[in-house]
Amino acid sequence: MRNRSSHRGFTLIEVMVVVAIVAILAAVAYPSYLQSVTKTRRTAAQACMVEMAQFMERFYTTNMRYDQTAAAPPVAVALANPTCRADMAAFYTFSFPGGQPTQSTYTIQAVPQGGQATADVGCGTLTLTQAGTKGRSGTAAMNLCWQ
DSSP: OOOGGGOOSOOHHHHHHHHHHHHHHHHHHHHHHHHHHHHHHHHHHHHHHHHHHHHHHHHHHHHSSSSBOSSSSOOBOOOOOOHHHHHTTTTEEEEOTTSSOOSSOOEEEEEEOHHHHHHTTTTOSEEEETTOOEEESSSSOHHHHOO
16 A cells, blocks of 8 residues: 655645736736836936037037037037947937037937837937926826836
């Protein structure tokens, strides 16, 4: 006779219940994780835009204009190239829309690239002006895109 207490282990049903629970948790957690990654990249792009805006304000303080230096001959301003710009290159492209800033205004835009563009259609292209006005091309609420 066999003693039932000497057999140890899990039944197939117990294992299948555990697999089902893990699958349900993964189905809920993975989309949330992707949303968090998208939001983190957007926030990093916004921080980079603010850093570029600070460069523009320092440039204005020195030259009393945004578009070129006060030196002779004047040199057109280029968009600042902070470290964050290279770090974000796979996810966002930063530029002055429409070319260069004017003497008294500028707008910096961040255009999502690749997977970020498809994951973040609600916010889309982000903009920041010399007046601190924040914008987005998507249909999501402004407070969701710029936090």
